[in-house]
Amino acid sequence: MNGLGSALSELAALRARLDAAPGPETDIMVCPPATLLTRARETLEGSPIMLGAQDCHPLPSGAHTGDLSAEMLADAGATAVIVGHSERRIDHGESDTLVHAKALAAYRAGLMAIICIGETESHYRDGKTLDILRxxxxxxxxxxxAREYGHRLAVWAIGSGLTPTPAEVAQVHGLIRSVLGQMLGDSEAGAMRLLYGGSVKPANAAELLFVPDVNGALVGGASLKAADFYEILSVYAETRC
Structure with missing residues (x-):
């Protein structure tokens, strides 16, 4: 819940940096609040930066005042939508069943589903992280x-609110890859991109993005400033060269 119209200047600044020094090929997406989607689409037109949304309703339409369907988000310019973010799960009590339905809605509308999972701090303290994530x-x-639309699927592993060690990230992402393999087969699971999200910033991006089975990052607060986000992108490109 950040960003007014004035924040589009940061998006324009990010685009300008990438236009000036695009660097190695890297998929880049920004997910602004829904109020900025259409204007963000105009700001990014012709750039390699993709546009995503932060949440959607499971149904395509109906008497659900205040909600937005995946089809509405696609119409506004989104090509992806985040579902099951930890703040949605905690603040709004969203269940796995609801997140599952939202992911299906994303596929229905032709959007990539960025499916988020994550334990709470109490789960982490009690040693339940792997069981909860599974x-x-x-x-x-x-x-x-997912078998049909695997190329549109990414899974984000977010921690407990604490920044984990690279070893912990490797353990969690290895588990996710294994579970997906059991569900979908090793080939499909291997092709999926697993994104790490949780206090990613320029200072720790290199060590987190170099961990096995980490295929990218879902950046939070550090994405609000073009300079910080670009620095993370630069670190990511360097670690993958």
Whole structure:
């Protein structure tokens, strides 16, 4: 819940930096609040930066005042939508069943589903992280549709609010890859991109993005400033060269 119209200047600044020094090929996406989607599309027109949304309703239309369908987001210019973000799960009590339905809605509208999973701090303290994440992957990822639309699917592993060690990230991402393999087959699971999200910033991006089975990052607060986001992108490009 950040960003007014004035924040589009940061998006324009990011585009200008990438136009001046695009560097190695890297997929880049920004997911502004829905109020900025149409204007962000205009700002990014002709650039390699993709546009995503932060949430959607499971149904395509209906009497659900205040909600936005995946089709509405696509119409506004989004090509992807985040579902199951930890703040949605915690603040709004969203279940795996609801996240599963939202992911299906994304596929229905032709959007990439960025399916988020993550334990709470209490789960982490109690040593339940791996059990919770296994259950969330199994409950949130639409198995049948993921087989058909695997190229549109990414899974984000976010921690407990604490920044984990690279070893912990490797353990969690290895588990996710394994569970997806059991659900979809090793080939489909291997092709999926697993994104790490959780306090990614310029200072720690290199060590987190170099971890096995980490195929990118879902950046939070550091994405609000073009300079910080570009620095993370630069680190990512360097670690993958």
């Amino acid at each position: 259950s969330q992957v199994e409950g949130s990822v639409p198995e049948a549709r």
